[in-house]
Amino acid sequence: MPLWAKTGKTMGAVTVTNLTKTYEKGSVTALDDVSFRVEAGELFGLIGPDGAGKSTLFRILTTLLTADRGTAGVDGFDVVKDYRKIRNTVGYMPGRFSLYQDLTVEENLNFFATLFGTTIRENYHLVKDIYEQIEPFKDRRAGKLSGGMKQKLALCCALIHKPTVLFLDEPTTGVDVVSRREFWTMLNRLKEQGITILVSTPYMDEAVLCERIALIQTGRILSIDTPDAIVRGYPDRLFAARTDDLPRALADLRANPSVRSTYAFGEYLHLAFRQNDTENVSGLSRYLAEKGHSGIEIKPVTPTIEDRFIDLMTRETTPS
Amino acid sequence: MRTLKFLLRKEFRQIFRDKSILAMIFIMPTVQLIIMPLAANYEVKNIQLAVVDRDHSSYSQQLIAKIGASGYFRIVADPRSFRDALRLVEGNRADLVMEIPAGFERNLVREGAQNLALSVDAINGTKAGLGAAYLTRIIGDFNTDVRLEWVEPGRFNPMATIEVTSLNWFNPRAEYRFFMVPAILVLLLTLVGGFLSALNIVREKEIGTIEQINVSPIRKWQFILGKMIPFWVLGLIVFTIGLTIARVVYGIIPAGSLLTLYVFAAVYLVALLGFGLLISTFSDTQIQAMFVAFFFIMIFILMSGLFTSIDSMPVWARTIAYLTPVTHFIEVMRMIVLKGSGLADVSRQLLYEGLFAVVLNGWAILNYRKTT
Structure with missing residues (x-):
């Protein structure tokens, strides 16, 4: 049992x-024995691919769904x-996007304010920064x-309604890069106002913008820590390799016994070796050349969250 | 209360912005009430008759002329043989074949009796039955004429005959529209109350707004009332429009009190809204809701006595008919509008509708959950 569970309601x-x-x-x-804790005022990220259980978790925490087993609390309430x-x-x-499409921007906001027994004016300071950007279209x-404005x-x-905890389920899915960046800036500003934010996303690049993240996969939490610590947890040295024929190189690298794991990563293939050996890189270059590859390039790279995630994922499925 | 007010304001705003709903509410009753009673008519007219006249006598001519003058038949052909006539029936160009045998006049005069053959295309049952009945009656009339001509006046009639004279109460001229218009009004209320309310709630599910509502502190009864009241009001508006059209276009002025009508309509709408709500709790998409609602409303309407008499149904069917709210309202509408029945006369049906309202709404509310 996790430690905080014993200390009772905090x-x-x-x-x-x-x-x-x-x-x-x-x-x-959907969720398999998940335990974690988010501190007040934290910006917490839930990172995982589609179908990992992120939405289920959010729906349980927002009381839309009941769990089969286990307990959950928000703000000290069960x-x-x-x-x-x-x-x-x-x-x-x-x-x-689930607002009333046939109501205007202002009517939607007004409606949700009144649902919680408050008014736009009362909590305007909270939404001011964001609302000012869509205010020119308030009668639309x-x-x-557009997608970004809907968001x-x-x-x-x-x-x-001035929530203490904000649950954002994949808020940036389907939003353009600029709007995504803006969105995260807004989240950071909200955090400064003392609102606890739980955000889920399938984008690894957004993970570093959170204070702490939980990597989640098929209903299990693989790791919870700050993004830096999670990256630092990457166990091996990571290399990036490329040749003129990437798909074939991927197959060849997978066949090589000295390579522990390899996967496509942008225009490179990321790979880790089974043993830390100084001869690794030169050996592999020779191997690729023998296989008839041209334009071979292998260099060490710093791991990212995605590398760590893939690493954890493969360990989870194939325990060594 | 304040929350409910805002919910209602939002609901009405959305309804009045949705042009298709507005059209459904205002144009549908008008069109249905104006077209349906005029087009759908039990009186069978324009029956296509083929006459095979083998006699070509003055009597056969008289009979044909009499049939033609009745207004119910159109004599479409005079084929040479019965075989040709049947071919016309096969080709759908004739509904009825009357064969006048050779020697029709001679036998009628000499022997006082003659046979006629009628063949009916029974694919359209109503048309066939009524057509044959009309024709038999015309021939019977003709028969009396012939007898009057030949039997010496004043001579005692050896056969005692019973002549039946019927009087139509409440609808003296047995006008079809007096019978149909009130029932169609019920149909319109059913569509507004049953369909629109179900679709509306399911739409919130489909768009996902119901999730937003569910995580808010708004209570279940507030949400449900917020959905039901607008359609209850709309239903009564449609009812009023329908009554106005009935009055202006058909001159149907309810014989009973308007208040009784509205009291009954109000209770009926609550029952129907419960039905719509119940469907919405079982469906996730508007298409699902549409098909489920369509299935039931179809049964409701076909079993309701709108087109066919409930009394002539088999017992099991009658039981089903009485288990649908539509049946009772149609019965009551006809009672109040045509007969002038008062609240006391329809209290039994009102009780039934009340029961429907309690059961359907209760079930729906139990089934509606904010958590899934």
């Missing part, structure tokens, strides 16, 4: 203890017993907004 913003959730009468496991209190205090932005129907409006609507 004001940690989100506590998740041994949470398990299955679908289809237990045949599909998600099952005190679900009503949680609904008053959390903000939730689902992955899919939400359905007619901003959805964030405003999730914020307007």
